[in-house]
Amino acid sequence: MLIEYRAYTLHLGAEELFWEAQRERGEHGLRPIFERLIGAFATRSGPTDQVISLYRYDSFEDWHSRLYGIYGQTRLQPYFRVIRPLIARQESKFLLPAPLPELTPHWGNGQDWLPAQGALFGADSLVEQTTLSFSAGGVPACWEAFRQHALDDDPVALNGVFAAFSSIAGALNEVLIYRRFPHLEALREHRQQLRHSSAWTSFLRSLAPLTVASDVRLLEPSPVADMAPLFAH
Template sequence: MILERRAYTLRPGLAAEFWALQHSWNTMDAIPDYLERNIGYFDVAGGTAEQIVHLQRYDDFADWRDRVASNQRQPGRQDYYTTARKLLTAQENGFFSPSPVARLSPLWNAERDWLCDQPVFPDAGDVEGLIVTETSVDLLPGTAPSYWREMEIFSETDGFEEQSLVGMFVSLVGQLHRVLEYRWFTSLDEFHRHRSRLERNKAWREAREALNANVAASRITVLRPSPVPWMRALFTPRGVHSG
């Protein structure tokens, strides 16, 4: 399994137009092969302004190539691309593999392979109020084994909150030694309470001290799930109002 992360930077003020375009053009009927493996589209609520992030799950690079090609062959796609690209100032993507520690990748590991079919968090509540945090950590060269060892130790303590974890991933292409962690929260306040619990937890403080020796840079981006129901497979059944 590989994860593709794409980010689209929009021209200022065009986010609503982007989502309207998705609602009209990118339905399960229009691009089924592509959306079958869509984990979710997200609006950046805290971080780079006017940016869309979306995540895809593929078997491997061949699966990615075939599904993207199938998408491109669908009727009317060139009209869609022409319209969509007028909204953008930049596009980027990267590929990641699941954490080597199974507990840090609960949806994709030797025991489970979630295929974006049924929501993982269907009882999350009001999807419109949810946030997903993307924590990006750049490791110093050669420190990945130590980083994962410390994270595995911490994941076995009572300070580790598994219920909010979507997964952790490590880069395959692009920036090397980059780790991404995704978590979901019912609100921004709940995220802040999570951070406060970590700060008070002795096991986390000890783990953080060891982890910081491996880290070159880090940042947290706050995301909100797509307003288009079938583009938030973590929380909403894919067939809801799609087409």
């Protein structure tokens, strides 16, 4: 299993044009990659006019054949002519699911959710993306610290967690943790609870010598139904 993280930073003010182009492209042209889509999200903190997408592929070969197979399709050329000028910068990296089932209950460790299985969450959802960037060796140390501080027994630490991945290509030595909340107030309450969680605080402090940077972003699921298969519409 291979997870792709793809980020499109759009030109300022282009987000709604991006979603409109998605509505007009039709349902079937991007099916090969949308069969593997976890979700597309708009950033609501951090970079403005940015769209982040997560895909789950069987392998690098599966990624290559599905993605590059759509570029030559004649019926998609009008869509590409509209969408490409909206994008100022593209980034991509490959991830693997965390080796801990508690952190990734839907991908890896014997689990394999795909869009065809239907939505997991309600329409009114917000997603928090936490990225921990480490020096070399930090990722296995992160998983070991999770075990040592018994975060699997801490309901606050696991609240809302639906995925966790580590990078293997692109920006290396990163751990990305995704949490889902029904509304902003629930997210704020959870952040406050984390500050008072001794297990979570000890976990972070133990990783501090290996931590290069940390980043938390608020993401909103795509308003286009086939780009947000995790969420009911």
